[in-house]
Amino acid sequence: MMHPDQAAWFRYSPWPLSAHPIERMSDALDTPEVSASLLRDEREGRYPDTALRALHTAGLGKFLVDGSGGPAGASYPEVTALICMLAQRSGSLGITVGVNVLALLPIYLAADPALSADVFAGVRAGQFLSLLLTELTSGSDLLGGQLTAVPVRDGNQEISRYCLTGAKDLINGGTHHDLLVTLARTRCDRLSDRRSPMEEMGDFTLFVVPRGDATVTADRWRTLPAPAADIAGVSFVDAIVGVDRVIGREGEGFPIIRRTLTCSRGGIAALSSGTISRARQLASVYAREKFLYGRPIAALLPIAEHLLALEALDRLVAAISIHAVAAVNMLGPGAAAATAAAKSAGCALAEEGVREGARILGARALLADLPYAQLSRDILLYSVFDGTSHVVEEELATHVEREARRRDQKRQPGHSLSSLQNLYRHPLNPMAKHMRSTRDNWTLALPETFLELSELAGVPLDIIAACAVSLLEVVTSFQAQGLWRAGAFRHDIAKAYALLECLAAGAILIDPVRRGLLGLPASKEPTDQDEMVWSYAVGMLGARVLNVLMAVATITGSELPVGSPIHALGGFETCLRACLDMQTEAKRAWHTKLTCNSN
Known part of the structure; x- marks a missing residue:
């Protein structure tokens, strides 16, 4: 397996990430037992428990919150670099850990200190998060969400808790993850009203819901890319959540999510970057080691041109991802234009690069038991994320x-x-x-x-x-x-x-x-x-x-x-x-x- 420094993202990163906890986690994944287990999980569509335990032992939970150990906590470039490294090994693993980064962003954006401290303590202890946004009928139209959180008032007519009822679907970590960051409709009396989207934005609130008895999970979806990822539906049946689990204030859920997704797009480009770097490595090794009439096929003009295109695309995807991550690192949600460019160009160029690699490997790129086929499937996922x-x-x-x-x-x-x-x-x-x-x-x-x-x-x-x-x-x-x-x-x-x-x-x-x-x-x-x-x-x-x-x-x-x-x-x-x-x-x-x- 390639070392992180061999990937274009790490080569061109302007930040000092060598001798970093990411290398320790990379080494943990590359042990024979863990790498064999991850390969089996991918082939059998099974949640990658062994790999995740190895990552936690190597410090994953602490890293997601504290980064490389600075007193102020994790930075976006650090956690994005981690996601890139994981995507080199497995798209399933990349998005399984990546959803934790995604779900932590609204905590950083708007949660009060007590809720933040509680969530961070859980992550350090090994709890995983999911972000519950989409519903099967409305898809990415978040304003069409029907899951409700009805306010419950005490004797003084103050809201003391909420009762959640409804379902989310196509959720990453839907059956396994512990803390469910959930977008719910809290202004339920206006559910049937026909209003403008601007008015509807204030109808939603964001909650941190611990998985419990009132949480029901559906069977996992079988997916073409990232087959080991835990993509499933989650339902709440009169789940009671205290007011202390609200992120921000009531009615602020949709604006918080918009700012979250603005920032997360640089991470999606990093997933693409990790995948194309692995494709470039596999294709380059094959072109050097496969001989035709006494010479490596890399010397053939068409193969050489595919290799050159793949080299260029790998570097370009890394550059636009780093660009977006740098913008978020300095500007936060003000980086919207840079992250949109990264999502557009990064995903498209990475898909093209993986196709270039497949042309080099020929039939071997189509064999499900060899590693390249999974890259061809995984790369299709990222352009529809966020x-x-x-x-x-x-x-x-x-x-x-x-x-x-x-x-x-x-x-x-x-x-x-x-x-x-x-x-x-x-x-x-x-x-x-x-x-x-x-x-x-x-x-x-x-x-x-x-x-x-x-x-x-x-x-x-x-x-x-x-x-x-x-x-x-x-x-x-x-x-x-x-x-x-x-x-x-x-x-x-x-x-x-x-x-x-x-x-x-x-x-x-x-x-x-x-x-x-x-x-x-x-x-x-x-x-x-x-x-x-x-x-x-x-x-x-x-x-x-x-x-x-x-x-x-x-x-x-x-x-x-x-x-x-x-x-x-x-x-x-x-x-x-x-x-x-x-x-x-x-x-x-x-x-x-x-x-x-x-x-």
């Missing part, structure tokens, strides 16, 4: 629209390269502090950021800078024509924007030249391949963004302004050829290197 891709892209489109309006009105950018540097240099921040941050939404000004980056040495970024300007020009044109809200191409623009934000993160975290110039610590185990892989990544994503802009402009008949930087560089087609040339040059250098290594 809001499906379409929901996230709709939110991202709102941030893009705001940036286009800012640039059209010639207002100064709020955040560009110096802000991005500060983001990555920010020290580990306890979740107890940053989750309650009230900072406004932080949106990176991509045109200005790429312009500054293009002035530094490193792989050229002038075309990418022009793309960032042109994307906002297209949005401005759509707004003027009344097309922005009318067409589905708004999601295509949002996805392209996420790719550009991915490149902005990569330009600092992955590009070895710029990383050094901007004062970040050197990446772990730098190699002479780094620059050619980054050059390929820039050409690949640059070509994709250009293709989106060309297609949308053609469909809508929109034209860029005369002074657009794309025109200054020769137009869309000239820029596209330049991006394709970057990929071709990187492929040639990569193939030459692999051929020399195989001789």
Whole structure:
């Protein structure tokens, strides 16, 4: 099994995570008994008890609350790094532990000190949490939830407790986990009223419900990805919960959950990063060790190209995940734009990367008894976690629209390269502090950021800078024509924007030249391949963004302004050829290197 430092997330992380408790937990999972047990659990669809006990013995409970031992508690980068490491080994294990991080976020956000202390003590002692949001009939429409928590009043007409009745479903940890963080409707008298979503948001309250006699669990769902995960329904039958188990105040449940999911998306990208790093490792080893006519297949041009694409995608997914995690570490819920970009680009690029690896392994990727098949199944899960891709892209489109309006009105950018540097240099921040941050939404000004980056040495970024300007020009044109809200191409623009934000993160975290110039610590185990892989990544994503802009402009008949930087560089087609040339040059250098290594 790969060591954490071999994964791209750990290589490019700007935080000091070596000699860390994560390594101790990694070693605990890699013992023969535990690794064999985890493999059996995956194959038989059984909850991974043995692996979880090994993690707790290695300090999991304390780590989830206290991090690496600082007095202020765990930080988001630390727990996200843990989730990435677990996803390298098993998607089931990654989401089983990950739901604890997810359910702890509302505790950090809004729970009072007494409730927080009680929950933290339980986690340290080995209790697990679940987050109960979805219901089978309403799915991700949380405002459609029917589970009720009826207030019960004492003799003084003060609310003394709540009575919970109803069911949640598709719950991670549904049959096993001890503390159930539950979203329930507390304004039950208005259940049949037809009101606006804004009015309904105040109808819900969040509770910490200990599993007890009034808790009934349904049979587990069998799932294609993460087969060992405990996905099941949970019902409450007149479950009595005291007022001291309310997170925040009555009626604040929905806003708390929205802020929670905003922060958790960086963790979803980290799951994707762990999975694609494992795919890259398995594919690379196979390509080196599988011989065809006396030479390793890595020397074959098509295989070499798949390997190069997988290397680039692995690094890009790590970069956008780290970018989102850094934003949450400094800004808390103000990191909405960065986490939406990470969820969109990170999950999509990781799925693509796992497919690239499957092409290298051929039939072996399809054998259920070999490890790669599980990666192909697990990677499908992450894009539907914490809001499906379409929901996230709709939110991202709102941030893009705001940036286009800012640039059209010639207002100064709020955040560009110096802000991005500060983001990555920010020290580990306890979740107890940053989750309650009230900072406004932080949106990176991509045109200005790429312009500054293009002035530094490193792989050229002038075309990418022009793309960032042109994307906002297209949005401005759509707004003027009344097309922005009318067409589905708004999601295509949002996805392209996420790719550009991915490149902005990569330009600092992955590009070895710029990383050094901007004062970040050197990446772990730098190699002479780094620059050619980054050059390929820039050409690949640059070509994709250009293709989106060309297609949308053609469909809508929109034209860029005369002074657009794309025109200054020769137009869309000239820029596209330049991006394709970057990929071709990187492929040639990569193939030459692999051929020399195989001789």
